[in-house]
Amino acid sequence: MAAADWRERVDDVDARLIDEYQSGFPIRERPFEAVADDLGVTEADALARVERLHDEGVFRRFGAVLNPPVIGSSTLAAVRAPADRYDEIAAVINSYQQVNHNYRRDHEYNQWFVVTAGSRETRDEILAEIEERTGCEVLNLPMLTDYYIDLEFPVVNGDRFARESLDSTDVSATRISERAAGDLSTLDADLLLAIQDGFPLSATPYRDVADAVGAPVEDVLDATERLLADGCIKRVGCVVNHVVTGFDANCMV
Structure with a gap:
């Protein structure tokens, strides 16, 4: 869907949902109740708006954004793929479910991908397999220091969003350990x-998740709060589709 299509249908309430609830979504049994109170609408209306924006592609999903370097291990990797084998090599790399991004770059290393695994050992095994199967040396660039990771997009009210985001952004460096931040309980995992x-798009997403994992909803709420505080979860909110909303490039330095 073109950006202009959905923007023409966005009202002030939609704009607040898009720009203010990319993080900080309430962790309570009926989170849309609290959101509705803040927006001045009904719970049903708040939920319906998120569903519509999701269906239109503005939101990729609703829920938690996880932090793989803390939970397990992830890395940015690259290969020098010969032009006549580029698609073949891409197919090999993409065959791993632990690969969640793969991009062509205009560089000596022309194929860049991200591997996210449950442990450093599994990650390294996958990289070694990719080397063996493709015959291409893999450049492995695990994150050493987190200066600022995760991104929220000023989709509708750019000036205000950018100003408020800058005020609240912590840009201090955080050293990333190759070990998980602590042993996860069975419920956490x-x-x-x-x-x-x-999360399920319903009035009671945490209860739905609790039913799925066979735990009391109170325990799921407590675990979500704890995982957020420990850094295993980065944020809880509506994850914006950056391409649909007009953000179509990134950069490296």
Whole structure:
């Protein structure tokens, strides 16, 4: 959908949902109640708006954004793929479910991808397999220091959003350990697995997740708060589709 199409249908309430709820979504059994109170609409209307924006492609998903370097291990990697084998090599790399991005770059290393695994050992095994299967040396660039990771997009009210985001952004460096921040409980692990692709779009998403993992909703709420505080979860909110909303490039230095 073209950016102009959905923007023509966005009202002030939609604009606030898009720009203010990319993070900070309430962690409570009926989160849309609190959002509705803040926006001055009904719970049903708040939920319906998120559903519509999701259906239109403005939101990729609703839920938690996980932090792989803390939970397990992830890395940015690259290969020098010969032009006549580029698609073949891409197909090999993309065959791994742990690969969640793969881009062509105008550089000596012309194929860049991200591997996210449950442990450093698994990650390194995948990289070694890719080297063996493709015959291409893999450049492995694991994150050493987190200066600022994760991104929220000033989609509708850019000036105000950018100003408020800058005021609240912590840009201090955080050293990333190759070890997880702590042993995950069975509930923590089950919960992270259940929510990695988003929460159900319902009035009671946490109860739905609790039913799926076979735990009381109170325990799921407590675990979500704890995982957020520990850094295993970066944020909870509506994840914006940056391409649909007009952000179509990134950069490296």
